[in-house]
Structure formats: C-alpha cells, structure tokens
Amino acid sequence: MNLGMVEIPNNWLEEIINLSAERIVVVNREGIICYINSAYCDFIGTTVESALGKPVQDVIENTRMHIVAKTGQKELAALQPIHGTEMIANRYPLIVNGELVGALGTVIFRNPDELRLYKNKIEHLAEELNFYKAKAEKEMKSKYRFDDLIGVSPSFLTVKKLAERISGSQSSVFIKGESGTGKELFAHAIHNSSLRASHPFVPINCASIPEHLLESELFGYEDGAFTGAKKGGKKGLFQLAHNGTLFLDEIGDMPLSMQSKLLRALQEKEIHRIGGHKSIPVDVRIISATHRNLEKMVDEGTFRQDLYYRLNVVKIEIPPLRERKDDIELLSIKLLEKLEKKFYRKGIQLSSRVIERLQRHKWLGNIRELENVLERAINVLNGNKIELIHLPLYLQEPAAETNHNQHNDTNTQTNHLAAIIPLTPKPLKEIVATVEKQAILNALAVANGNKLEAAKILEVGKTSFYEKCKLYQIK
Missing domain, CATH: 3.40.50.300 (P-loop containing nucleotide triphosphate hydrolases)
Structure with a gap:
C-alpha cells in the first residue's frame, strides 16, 4: 500500500517550530519580518503582532538578517550586541526551488554567560570522557614487572x-x-x-x-x-x-x-x-x-x-608460600612498604619473634593471607614495631608454631577440634555443624572476608559455600 505524504496543519507546524528552536525569526528578500515566534519577542521585549510586517532592523537591535537575505551568505555563531550584552546567533539564507527568498535567524545563546555555561558543561563532559578513557587504557596495561x-x-x-x-x-x-x-x-x-x-x-x-x-x-x-x-x-x-x-x-x-x-x-x-x-x-x-x-x-x-x-x-x-620460608621476611618487608603508603605510615618494622612466627605458619592463603595479616597488624599498631600481640589470635597461639612433621600436625588439629567440640555429649549433627561453621569462619579470616577465596581454600563450590553461610547466618 502506497501511503502519500500526510499534510501537517499550520498550527502544528508553528508548535513544532517553537519546540525545535526557542527563538526564531524569518524575513523575506526585503528584510521584512514574515514570521517571529513568541520566545524571540519575549527576549527582545515586543509582541508578535507589533513585529510582523516590519523591517527587521526596526525590531531587532544590530540585526544582519536583511543583509543575509540579500547576500545569501550564512553567518554562524555570530556575536550580536543587544540590550547591552552580546547574544550568539545563527543566520541562514532561505533558498526555495533554487531561488533566494529570504533568511532564517535563530538565537543560540542569549548572552555570553549562557554560552560560557554551555561551554563549561561541554568541557566537563570532555574531561570526564578523557578521564574514563585514560582509566580504561590504564586498566588494560600490565601493572607488574x-x-x-x-x-x-x-x-x-x-x-x-x-x-x-x-x-x-x-x-x-x-x-x-x-x-x-x-x-x-x-x-x-x-x-x-x-x-x-x-x-x-x-x-x-x-x-x-x-x-x-x-x-x-x-x-x-x-x-x-x-x-x-x-x-x-x-x-x-x-x-x-x-x-x-x-x-x-x-x-x-x-x-x-x-x-x-x-x-x-x-x-x-x-x-x-x-x-x-x-x-x-x-x-x-x-x-x-x-x-x-x-x-x-x-x-x-x-x-x-x-x-x-x-x-x-x-x-x-x-x-606455595609454605615452601618458600626464606622469602617470607623479604615479602613482608615489600608488603609493608606497600601498606605504609595506604596508611600514611613510615618505618614500620617486624620483631624477630614475629618473623620467626610468620616463618612457622603454614599460610594456606599464601601471600594474600600474609598481606592481610600485616594489614591487620598495622591497624592495631601504636608504635613502629610489629610484635606478636599485634598478630591475629590464630598466629599468637602456640599451636601456630608446630613443626611440619605429621605427628605435630595431628596434635594441632586435635587441639583445634578440642577447642571447638563441646565436652558435653551432643547429637553428631550439631557437632558437625559446629565444626563446619568454625571452618568457614577460619577460612573467611584467612581470605579477609572474601567468600570466593574462602570457598577455594575449603575446596567447595561457591554455591554450596554461600548456602552454608546463609544456613549458619554468616555474613
């Protein structure tokens, strides 16, 4: 079905013009105003009735509309003095069927302040765009050597x-x-x-x-x-x-x-x-x-x-870090340098007892766990030297100093279980739940609250881990 062009009523066209351009004026070849909208009239302090049919230079101060209607040369973003300030205007020749019939004028900005405000908005958006562009490019660069x-x-x-x-x-x-x-x-x-x-x-x-x-x-x-x-x-x-x-x-x-x-x-x-x-x-x-x-x-x-x-x-x-005992002191010093910048501190040191304790620990969370331990220590540190008392409780306990032989490992596990399992007999289901909850809490402590990392440490699926946390009301 071939649909022809539907004619738009004149009152529609006028409303469309008012919506598409706030201030607009049209003159014929002689510079006589053929159309001017109410927004323009309000701007210059007149009415549509008194402006229509008059020479444009008699109605609009310092206008060049009659000149553009003669020359056919458009003038874009032109400064025009009016009412003691300068507005920014666009002037276009009107060419119909190849013939110059008049000119169209619009006011872009009523004064330089309006232009400045618009320019500031554009500059702000450009700065924001450049910031995120630079950030994206930086994030796609490798950070470490x-x-x-x-x-x-x-x-x-x-x-x-x-x-x-x-x-x-x-x-x-x-x-x-x-x-x-x-x-x-x-x-x-x-x-x-x-x-x-x-x-x-x-x-x-x-x-x-x-x-x-x-x-x-x-x-x-x-x-x-x-x-x-x-x-x-x-x-x-x-x-x-x-x-x-x-x-x-x-x-x-x-x-x-x-x-x-x-x-x-x-x-x-x-x-x-x-x-x-x-x-x-x-x-x-x-x-x-x-x-x-x-x-x-x-x-x-x-x-x-x-x-x-x-x-x-x-x-x-x-x-893993437990196989790199000789590196723990060097890594700790490097991590402290990084953390000092974060906490605006300088000259933080580790006591010899702390270094010894760190070297005895098994580090199930490896370097990430070591960094979390040091960050926790800085948070509770008054002076500049980290002592045993500044370490988390699970590193302060004597059980943390066990050797790597199987006998001592078994003793450590037994001691930890004894601390968790109640002496009073309870249903096996409750005991298992108690041990499971404690294991989750320990893993979260090692992973600094990161549930995904804690799930990996316990070698369980993340869905199962989240369900367990919900069951035991662990947030």
Whole structure:
C-alpha cells in the first residue's frame, strides 16, 4: 500500500517550530519580518503582532538578517550586541526551488554567560570522557614487572627464570598455583616483557562471571542480540585484547559449554559476536591460570582435553608460600612498604619473634593471607614495631608454631577440634555443624572476608559455600 505524504496543519507546524528552536525569526528578500515566534519577542521585549510586517532592523537591535537575505551568505555563531550584552546567533539564507527568498535567524545563546555555561558543561563532559578513557587504557596495561616478583628461594627463582625466558614467545602459558601465590602478577610480568607489551593486557576471572554472561564478556554481542543488550552492541574481551594478551584467571571454573567455544576461537583465531554472523579475526596471546588440578578434571571429563593441551604449551607452577620460608621476611618487608603508603605510615618494622612466627605458619592463603595479616597488624599498631600481640589470635597461639612433621600436625588439629567440640555429649549433627561453621569462619579470616577465596581454600563450590553461610547466618 502506497501511503502519500500526510499534510501537517499550520498550527502544528508553528508548535513544532517553537519546540525545535526557542527563538526564531524569518524575513523575506526585503528584510521584512514574515514570521517571529513568541520566545524571540519575549527576549527582545515586543509582541508578535507589533513585529510582523516590519523591517527587521526596526525590531531587532544590530540585526544582519536583511543583509543575509540579500547576500545569501550564512553567518554562524555570530556575536550580536543587544540590550547591552552580546547574544550568539545563527543566520541562514532561505533558498526555495533554487531561488533566494529570504533568511532564517535563530538565537543560540542569549548572552555570553549562557554560552560560557554551555561551554563549561561541554568541557566537563570532555574531561570526564578523557578521564574514563585514560582509566580504561590504564586498566588494560600490565601493572607488574619481574622486578616486582620478590623471592630468593631456589624453587621460586627457577620458576621466575622460566617465566622470563618464555616471555618473548608467542606460545600460550598455563600458570598453576594455589590461591594467593601471585599467578596474576606472573601474568602481568610475562606480558610486560613480551613483544606485545605496548598492546592491551586484558584479565578476566572466569569464576566470578555467571555462566550466561561469560560468552558475551569474551566475544561481545551485536545490537539487539538479546533483551537488555546495549545499543550499538559491545566489543568482547577478545577484541579488546587484539594484538595483546588475554589472561584467563581460574580457567578451571569455566563451564564445559564455554570451553568448546573458547577452543574454537583459539584454533580459528577468530570470534563471532552473539547475534552476529560475520567472523572477526583476533590475534591474542593466551595466559591462563588456575588453582585446580586440570589433569584430574580432564580424567573426570569436567575439562576438555583438547583445550587443556591448547592452553598448556608452557606450564609454570608457582610454589606455595609454605615452601618458600626464606622469602617470607623479604615479602613482608615489600608488603609493608606497600601498606605504609595506604596508611600514611613510615618505618614500620617486624620483631624477630614475629618473623620467626610468620616463618612457622603454614599460610594456606599464601601471600594474600600474609598481606592481610600485616594489614591487620598495622591497624592495631601504636608504635613502629610489629610484635606478636599485634598478630591475629590464630598466629599468637602456640599451636601456630608446630613443626611440619605429621605427628605435630595431628596434635594441632586435635587441639583445634578440642577447642571447638563441646565436652558435653551432643547429637553428631550439631557437632558437625559446629565444626563446619568454625571452618568457614577460619577460612573467611584467612581470605579477609572474601567468600570466593574462602570457598577455594575449603575446596567447595561457591554455591554450596554461600548456602552454608546463609544456613549458619554468616555474613
């Protein structure tokens, strides 16, 4: 069905003009006012009735509308003195069927203050845009170098030298280590020493993103791909990391359905946005990391074997802190320097007894736990030297000084259980609940309240962990 142009009533047109431009005037070739709206009349102190049909120069002070109607030359953002100030006006020639018939004038700003206010708003928006642009670019740069990786123990130095050696390669790197050992720091350092250092470093924690959002985060989506999709679509992290490095942290938590899509992207070196049909070439180096046993997961069928071999070209296994006793003092000094800036303190030291106690502890949370312990100590510190009394209670207890032999480990566990389990006989279900709740509280203390990290320490799924916290009213 062919629909012709529907004619708009004149009173509609006038209202449309009033809405689209606050102050507007139209003159013919002779400079006579053919149309002027009430907003313009209010601005210059007259009425529509008294202005219509009069020469424009008799109605509007210092106007040039009659000149533009003769010359046909537009004048944009022109300053015009009026009422003791200067307004900013636009003047356009009106050309109909190739013939100059008059001119159209609009007032953009009534005075320089209005222009200044508008300019300030634009400048503020531009500054805000530049700030977030710089922030985004900074966040996609690697923050750490190999000099930031502190340690002198043989096991750590061996791993560090291997990482430095393979930095210049284009091969995928698989970093294995317990939570808190510094896997992300190694990834940053490898990128910073690679040929891709000037390009983006884009990290993503596969465990922290819900399964239904992971695909759109990695590959992006097209405009209208799903309900709530951002207008214009969105680039995925693969595209953002083009020519750089994509760091897939906690790759062991990636769902099987996403593993196949990731494998295809790595093999084909191209991606498809959700809702899109064209392939987008991507050139990224993959560094992946996990605290899980991927070899065991491959055997159990929870991790794809072909993806494991694609990721595990170069394997770097970071030793836990309990195997790096010689590094604890050096790491503590480095962490204190970092914390001093946070707390605006200087010259904080560790007593020899504290160093000895730290070296005896097992550090299930590794370097992250060590940093949390030191931060807690600074919070309760009056002077400049951290003593045993400033450490958390679980490090002040004699049980923390047990040796690594099995006999003492068993005694420690027995002592802890004895402190938790009541002497008065109770139903087994209540005792188990008491021990379970205490284990969760201990893990949260080690993880500084981070539930995701606490769940990893206890080696339970995050859904199960959150349910337990809800059950025991742990917030």
